[in-house]
Amino acid sequence: MAAKTATAARPDLNAYNEAITMDTPELVDALRNLLGPTLVAYLGRVKETRAVRQWAEGSRKIANPADVERLRVAYRAARMISERDSKKVAQSWFQGLNPFLDDWSPARLLRDGDLETDGARVIGAARQFVAVG
Template sequence: MKSDQRPGLRAYDDSVRLAFPELVSQLREILGVRLVAYIGGVKSARSVSSWAEGTGSPGEVDQERLRHAFHVAGLLREKYDAATVQSWFKGMNPALNDDAPAHVLREVDPMKGARDLIAAAKAFAYIG
């Protein structure tokens, strides 16, 4: 069944509605534990596991970053496999001044970083 929704709308809805442990669990499946840990501001895979199990959680800003990462990852998964999405998050991106999207998410103000990342992801996935 083909959806007439705008590209990325489902990813956005899920990024807002999912309980945080479920969001982390799904994000970990797409990006891998190391990348989720990096975006979430921790070094330990154990921290990511505790977030996914609901026995711990990062600070509010890092939760926001991870929700934005989930939105972008979900948008890209509409077109690409998980390996391509991981590569996109790790690679130098010309739409982001050659910064890696994961780095932008971790280091830039979450709202500005998210806006730039969503625009770059839509351009990659739907414009070419």
């Protein structure tokens, strides 16, 4: 019962738990379903969506562990937003300039910023969006 109370108070915990328990192909597939292959390719620092498909199939590995962690953070934020609104809203949120992120898009900040500090900022901005819109 305590776990249910915790997730009711912090709905983002479901997204967190899913993100850390999925293996990489599952993670990429779930994120691709939420954000689309082009945005996942951008976040994963590859130029073609074929790589995203191959990651999801498990026929290609993501070389840099930091890229996998970046996709986990992106999944958490996308999952929170799509749970409240829709996939289209999550896609728009990731691409739009965000006032809580000094007018950077969450996708660009995740891709080009420091994962530890900027990843936390993206999650915070997603929580803010889910809470108040």
